[in-house]
Amino acid sequence: MLAANIAAGFNAAGRDMKALAAAGQIAYFAGQNPPAGWLRANGAALARDHYAELYSLLGSAFGDGDGVNTFNLPAVSAPAGLMACIRAGGLAAQSPRSVEVHAFQPSTGEYLGVRLADISPNEPGDVLLLPPFSTTTPPPAAGAHQAAVFDSGQWRLVPDYRAARLWSTATAVKVTAQLGQSLADLGATDLPPPFFGVWDGQAWQVDEAARAAADAAAALPEFRYLDDSTRRNALIQQAQQDARQMLLLAYAARKPLEVVALAGAATQAELDLLAAWKRYCNALAKLSQQPGYPATIAWPVPPA
Template sequence: MTDTNKTVHAYHPQTGEYLGPTMADPSPLQPGVWLLPAYSTEQQPPVTAERQAAIFSNGSWSILPDWRAVKLWSTDTAQPVQARLGDTPDSLRATLLEPCEFPAWDGKGWAINKSAQAAALAQKTNAELKQRLADAYAARRPLEDAESLGIASAAELDKLAAWKRYCVELSRLPDLAMWPRLVETDWPKQPA
């Protein structure tokens, strides 16, 4: 009695990566001959460890590193890196460690890049100052028009003076020792 099925090993047609066992059928015309499915072999694939893949190429199996399912970060740019079959963290200049905010790779781990952190804070605070000044000048404009036309009421003149004072206080903020490390209470109070 002959076997009606034989287990063989399938591999990916482009990468050669081991896909798993599959079945070969006996030839109906030649006894003892097995018909192997396309992209399969009778050779047993090697046992692989974690982050390794068995690859069939040029008639034999080999083992390649397989970091494709692992989230890696470039130590040069701190951006995510996608590994391909055969890549390693070393070959990609990457790490498993997720970067912190304002990252700088020190050879062993991520450290905070103090100059980048300070530059980002200065940019954010300058943008906030610019927006507050723009809002203040927009609020002042109709009051200044009323003043220049000589039709401003006493209440409008008081309001205009308050907005001018507010603009001066805003413009002096960069001269403070704590600039740009301001908290909300450091900002002058906007006129009502």
């Protein structure tokens, strides 16, 4: 009995505090609906005429309300399990009813999930206080590798391979997708490539010439006992080491030309030679993009 009386006392005190709070005050509550006289602080647009006391405090400081007919509530985040509410003022006798709406990401329109919005307690009829970046229209069901996006007032389904493991069909290296990019946009597939794989438009095939070249390289003493994966990694390491050495020599050759070019004293022949060295360095930096890399490499020729 004592415990019940204490609990009842706390509940009564809570009701009194909710009722005595000043308009515009922010507080956190548990449950599905705000208490009577409170609204969710979720950025929703309100009619100025029906919330005059709250407008006198907030003005048009939040959101896109025009300040003539509408104004916006602040959008306040809340700890898990609670909702941030704002005291609306007035003497509302009942808690506002809530309905489910569908939220979307502001910049991409990607569907974020269901949230609750209030039905205005100060207006006749079921006037929904819709938060920004949300709609009452449910999104279509997204299939595999799809996402629902709200665009120009309606939902549409777009490709979504962001969580998928993808490989470029041109280079067989891993690539990542952005929301809305299809496999065709990326030139990619979700089929993992084999070693020395080349894409034939439908599936991966083994490049036998590249494999044979790798096998020939594997006959060298340092590669003889390596499996396919280790052999490929060893070839890549060797290619990178050779490319670094060539780049060091190239940078040494470029340095005098860059000095005179920076001073504005270079002849046209020197400028042309400098440009040729830069193209050579760029080609060395892109060796891994060659189809046969690392088994077969078309090494660029340094300028004469």
